[in-house]
Amino acid sequence: MIYVTADLHGYLEAWKRLVKKIHFTEDDTMFVLGDLVDCGPDPMGLVSELMTYANVFPVLGNHDLRFARCVRPIPPEATAENFMSFLTPEQQAALADWVRDGGQSTLSGFLALDAEEREAVLDYISEMTLYEEAEADGVSFVLTHSGIDGFEPEKELDDYPMEAFLNAHPRPGDEYFADKTVIVGHVPTYQLDESMAGKILDDGAIIYIDCGASHPDEGGRLGCLRLDDFEEFYA
Numbered sequence: 001m002i003y004v005t006a007d008l009h010g011y012l013e014a015w016k017r018l019v020k021k022i023h024f025t026e027d028d029t030m031f032v033l034g035d036l037v038d039c040g041p042d043p044m045g046l047v048s049e050l051m052t053y054a055n056v057f058p059v060l061g062n063h064d065l066r067f068a069r070c071v072r073p074i075p076p077e078a079t080a081e082n083f084m085s086f087l088t089p090e091q092q093a094a095l096a097d098w099v100r101d102g103g104q105s106t107l108s109g110f111l112a113l114d115a116e117e118r119e120a121v122l123d124y125i126s127e128m129t130l131y132e133e134a135e136a137d138g139v140s141f142v143l144t145h146s147g148i149d150g151f152e153p154e155k156e157l158d159d160y161p162m163e164a165f166l167n168a169h170p171r172p173g174d175e176y177f178a179d180k181t182v183i184v185g186h187v188p189t190y191q192l193d194e195s196m197a198g199k200i201l202d203d204g205a206i207i208y209i210d211c212g213a214s215h216p217d218e219g220g221r222l223g224c225l226r227l228d229d230f231e232e233f234y235a
Contacts (some may be wrong), residue, residue, distance in 0.1 A: 001022075001027075001028045001029070001030065001226055001227075001228050002024060002028070002029045002030075002031075002134055002136050002226070002227040002228060003024070003030045003031070003224055003225065003226050003227070004027060004030070004031045004032075004033065004134075004141075004183055004209060004224065004227060005018065005030065005031075005033070005209065005222065005223065005224040005225075006032065006033035006034060006035070006061075006145070006184070006185025006186075006209045006210050006223075007033070007034065007035040007061070007185045007186070007188075007210040007212075007213060007214065008032060008035065008036050008040070008046055008167055008213060008222065009036070009037070009038055009040040009043070009063070009078055009102075009104065009205035009213055010036070010037055010038065010039060010040025010041055010042050010043030010045075010046050010214075011040040011041070011042075011046065011213050011222060012040075012041075012042045012045045012046040013216070014043075014213055014221070014235045015046060015049065015222070015235075016049075016223040017222075017235040018222055018224055018233065021233055021235055022224065022226070022233050023122060023153055024089075024132045026055055027052070028055060028089065029055050029057070029134075030053070030055065030056045030057070031056075031057050031058075031059065031132050031134065031143050032050065032056060032057070032058045032059065033059045033061070033142060033143055033144065033183065033185040033186075033209065034058070034059050034060055034061020034063070034064060034128075034145030034146075034166075034185055034186070034209075035060075035061035035062065035063040035064060035079070035143050035145065035185065035186070035210075036050065036058060036060070036061070036063075036064055037063050037064055037067045037091075037103075037106040038063040038066075038067065038101070038102035038103050038105070038106050038214075039063075039102040039105070039214040040105065040214055040225035041105060042105070042109065043067075043105055043106040044106065044109030044110055044112070044113060044121065045109065047121055047124065047125075048117075048121070048153050048167040050124075051121075051124050053077050057128075057129070057132060058124075058128045059128060059129055059130065059131060059132055059143060059145055059165075060125075060128040060130055060145060060162075060165070060166065061145040061146075061166065061185070061186070062145065062146070062166040062167055062186070063102070063103075064099050064125050064128060065125075065162075065166060066103070067102075067103065067106050067110075067125070068099070068122060068125045068126065069094070070091075070094055070095045070098045070103070070107075071095075071107065071110055071118075071122070072086055073086070073088075073091050074086060074087070074111075076114075076118065076119070078111075079111065079113040080108070080112070083100050084195060084205065085112060088101060092146070102123065102214075104220075107181040127191055130144070130162055130165045131143060131144040131157055131165055132138040135141070135228060136227035136228045137227075137228055137229070139181060139227070140179065140180045140181070141181050141182070141183055141227060142157070142176070142177065142180050142181075142182045142186055143182075143183050144181070144182065144183075145165055145166055145180065145184065145185055145186050145205070146165060146166055146167055146168040146169070146182045146184055146185070146187075147165075147168030147169070147174075147176070147186070147187035148160060148164055148165060148168055148176060148182070149164040149165075149167060150162070150164055151168075151170040153177070153178075155200050156181075167186075168184075168186070169186075169187060170182075170184065170206055171192065171195065171207075172182035172192055172201065172203045172208075173203070174203075174205070174206060175205035175206070176205065176206065177205075179205075181205065181206070181207060182205065182206045183205070183206075183207045183209060183225070184206060184207070184208055184209070184210075185208075185209055185210035186210055187208070187210060188210050188211065188212035188214075188215055188218070188220055189208050189209075189210060189211055189212065189219050189223075190212055190215070190219065190220065192208060197212065197218055197219035197220065198211050198212060198219040198220055198221045198223075198234065199211060199223070199232075199234075200223045200225055202230075207225065208224070209224070209225055211223030211234065221234050221235065222234065222235045
């Protein structure tokens with residue numbers, strides 16, 4: 001079976017509930033459409049958990065990229081007490097902005113890792129793809145974190161810049177391909193349609209699966225779609 005989820009945002013326990021609920025096995029495939037980190041309680045625990053799966057394929061999200069850019073200048077010997085001293089004023093400002101935007105739990109968890117673990121996490125982030133393609137029951141899918149900014153029907157996916165996949169904002173009624181269904185995260189579904197809080201929004205041409213796990217006060221939770229039969233799961 002092929003599954004897709006998105007925007008886990010450090011909610012390790014929700015992930016564990018999800019894989020148990022769908023009876024996820026090594027014969028299945030899971031695509032995670034970005035934003036593994038920030039906002040939630042245990043981003044590094046979540047990333048470390050996902051790294052153990054050979055059949056889980058993460059797609060880069062804007063929060064993942066921002067995390068990597070902010071912590072990459074921190075040397076292996078830096079600690080939680082002195083890491084800022086290794087950064088330039090510009091790097092310090094960028095890191096402070098990131099922390100204010102949900103990065104505190106990610107930064108704390110990262111600094112608690114040893115040098116080898118930090119390198120492994122950054123390697124994992126650097127290997128995340130910008131999009132994936134899948135097919136199930138005769139339907140072709142394009143899987144991205146946010147959609148495709150500046151979309152052109154005849155343009156190859158590999159010809160778009162990285163940013164095109166990270167900060168697009170499609171809305172219900174939009175369409176990308178005539179012959180492919182696009183699945184995206186990035187924007188919680190309650191922000192697209194108040195009645196869809198905590199639910200997958202299937203608009204036909206685009207399916208929105210960020211069900212707002214990082215916004216529990218708005219009724220958000222982790223959503224997952226099985227592509228083989230379009231069954232929805234929540235945790």
